[in-house]
Amino acid sequence: MKVDGRSYRTIWTKAHAGDVSVIDQTKLPHRFEIATLHTLEDAARAIETMVVRGAPLIGATAAYGMALGMRERADEQGLRAAYDRLIRTRPTAVNLRWALDEVRKILGDVAPSARIDAAYAAAAEIADEDVAINAAIGRHGLDLFRRIAATKRGKRLNILTHCNAGWLATVDWGTATAPIYMAHEAGIPVHVWVDETRPRNQGAFLTAWELGHHGVPHTVIADNTGGHLMQHGMVDAVIVGTDRTTAAGDVANKIGTYLKALAAKDNGVPFYVALPSPTIDFRISDGLKEIPIEERHGHEVSHIAGRTADDRIETVQLVPDGSPVANYAFDVTPARLVTALVTERGVAPATAEGIRSLFPDGR
Ligand code: MRU
Numbered sequence: 001m002k003v004d005g006r007s008y009r010t011i012w013t014k015a016h017a018g019d020v021s022v023i024d025q026t027k028l029p030h031r032f033e034i035a036t037l038h039t040l041e042d043a044a045r046a047i048e049t050m051v052v053r054g055a056p057l058i059g060a061t062a063a064y065g066m067a068l069g070m071r072e073r074a075d076e077q078g079l080r081a082a083y084d085r086l087i088r089t090r091p092t093a094v095n096l097r098w099a100l101d102e103v104r105k106i107l108g109d110v111a112p113s114a115r116i117d118a119a120y121a122a123a124a125e126i127a128d129e130d131v132a133i134n135a136a137i138g139r140h141g142l143d144l145f146r147r148i149a150a151t152k153r154g155k156r157l158n159i160l161t162h163c164n165a166g167w168l169a170t171v172d173w174g175t176a177t178a179p180i181y182m183a184h185e186a187g188i189p190v191h192v193w194v195d196e197t198r199p200r201n202q203g204a205f206l207t208a209w210e211l212g213h214h215g216v217p218h219t220v221i222a223d224n225t226g227g228h229l230m231q232h233g234m235v236d237a238v239i240v241g242t243d244r245t246t247a248a249g250d251v252a253n254k255i256g257t258y259l260k261a262l263a264a265k266d267n268g269v270p271f272y273v274a275l276p277s278p279t280i281d282f283r284i285s286d287g288l289k290e291i292p293i294e295e296r297h298g299h300e301v302s303h304i305a306g307r308t309a310d311d312r313i314e315t316v317q318l319v320p321d322g323s324p325v326a327n328y329a330f331d332v333t334p335a336r337l338v339t340a341l342v343t344e345r346g347v348a349p350a351t352a353e354g355i356r357s358l359f360p361d362g363r
Helices: 040-048 055-072 076-087 095-108 112-150 177-185 202-214 223-231 257-267 352-358
Strands: 011-013 020-023 034-037 157-161 190-195 218-221 237-240 244-246 251-254 271-274 303-307 313-317 330-333 340-343 346-348
Touching: 011 055, 011 112, 020 055, 034 040, 034 055, 040 055, 040 076, 055 076, 055 095, 055 112, 076 095, 076 112, 095 112, 112 157, 112 177, 112 237, 112 271, 112 340, 112 346, 157 177, 157 223, 177 190, 177 202, 190 202, 190 223, 202 218, 218 223, 223 257, 237 251, 237 257, 251 257, 257 271, 257 330, 340 352, 346 352
Parallel strands: 157 190, 157 237, 190 218, 237 271, 271 340
Antiparallel strands: 011 020, 020 034, 244 251, 251 330, 303 313, 340 346
């Protein structure tokens, strides 16, 4: 997507088997900076510290992390060390494991001397595939939005989204935002309610930034506002991303998603989940019991960073000294609250049968 008129992906290499460039998401929305990953450890830390984040981009970064690891050591021990370091970086997004397994399988079949090239090729393919998947999700989601827009007789289409499942969370397009960008391009008068998404503020910091750069009308709201808007007919549909979806359609996504799904159900608002197939965990079917929920440092809850009037970035404390805080990063929305899953192969009910109908052999 475009930043100040220039097209960017979120991850790229400048040279054959070169260092890896990423947009440093910890600096947005106030600074646009590129970070360079030189080593396996750089890639692992970029994922852990959320320089890169979002399930699909975590997967792509892990794949490039394997490539950087092969530059350091390409024998069996190096392969195992790279995999083991990267798999530990974040627990919830299953794209991480998916991408690492894909790359490890490819590298296992080639001689160590060929592994650097093979790893870079595999990572590039994962990145390109992510872009194609998201574009396809966009087209299928656009059909849904067109149908809802047709009932509104030219009035604006109000979509609510939570967190950032935008192009910054992927390699390009985004998952939940792909249909929004396509609706905007198609001339549908779309407007997005952007949940701020405490504690990391991915909505206020990232979704608002990217929608703004693309000219999509949007309004940032406090996380607790969605229910009120739905009660007053001000939300036509909710669309969110996912970090892991079970084979039966339970959806793990950023903390707070479940509450939006409950409010949507109570108010008859369709609740869609944009779901790339690498985010489906075909090994599990009970999201509440089987999806590991990341608990992050309490500092993210007790403090907040922002820009001062004289353009400095400052972090301030929000809670009283000594108050304990808890920081659960994700929650699970049961399949029964999800109106439909929007995948690259089409739209399906959030059921085991629905998922199987589109992905009969897993992936
Ligand atoms: O903790 P994050 O920022 O990596 O969380 C992931 C997300 O951005 C969201 O949960 C998103 O909706 C799913 S990723 C497309």
